[in-house]
Amino acid sequence: MTTEESLERLRTGHKNFLAGAAAPTSSLNLIASLSNEGQHPFASVITCSDSRVAPEILFNCRLGDIFTIRAAGNVLSDYGMGSLEYAFDHLHTPLILVLGHSKCGAVKSACAHDVHGHASLQALIDKIAPAVQIAERNPDLAEDLNIEHTMHDILAYAPFQAHPEIIFGAKYDIATAKIRYLKSFDANLNITTRPWD
Numbered sequence: 001m002t003t004e005e006s007l008e009r010l011r012t013g014h015k016n017f018l019a020g021a022a023a024p025t026s027s028l029n030l031i032a033s034l035s036n037e038g039q040h041p042f043a044s045v046i047t048c049s050d051s052r053v054a055p056e057i058l059f060n061c062r063l064g065d066i067f068t069i070r071a072a073g074n075v076l077s078d079y080g081m082g083s084l085e086y087a088f089d090h091l092h093t094p095l096i097l098v099l100g101h102s103k104c105g106a107v108k109s110a111c112a113h114d115v116h117g118h119a120s121l122q123a124l125i126d127k128i129a130p131a132v133q134i135a136e137r138n139p140d141l142a143e144d145l146n147i148e149h150t151m152h153d154i155l156a157y158a159p160f161q162a163h164p165e166i167i168f169g170a171k172y173d174i175a176t177a178k179i180r181y182l183k184s185f186d187a188n189l190n191i192t193t194r195p196w197d
């Protein structure tokens with residue numbers, strides 16, 4: 001599958017989800033075939049751990065369709081980046097989508113400075129902090145910039161440096177269930193934003 005075909009499949013899946021289509025069934029036949037023949041996910045999605053943002057549901061997908069990496073605030077750790085590299089090199093996923101969302105608790109907490117936790121939680125908030133700083137603590141803008149920062153993190157990692165055309169960003173609105181926009185890299189490696197569909 002090409003990157004464009006993968007993007008189209010995400011768009012169609014999301015359209016079906018919005019139209020109230022039933023979640024596709026992962027039949028026992030499908031499960032057996034995925035076990036015997038292996039997985040061939042058509043996209044890698046990095047998204048927040050938030051329970052309202054499950055990508056398989058938002059894109060109307062079945063088991064085997066999406067390779068998913070999740071952490072609060074849709075940030076990538078070394079392990080997450082390694083997972084992404086594995087999907088790209090070994091599973092040949094043709095597209096990477098960073099899916100942020102509105103009213104993100106992790107971004108909101110980073111904006112409000114109200115998180116008191118141990119080292120790992122602090123590290124997560126620190127990772128979001130640059131976006132918060134540029135956004136001057138405006139949560140909505142910080143969410144947008146945080147998506148872009150994760151896109152840049154991916155592009156900066158050696159396996160993806162030559163493949164900016166497969167890296168995308170989007171933001172899911174948890175109130176309307178719609179995806180607000182699509183971000184991608186232009187020829188000068190600047191991020192541009194256009195409507196999702």
Ligand SMILES: [Zn+2]
Nearest residue numbers: 048050104105
């Ligand atoms: Zn979130």
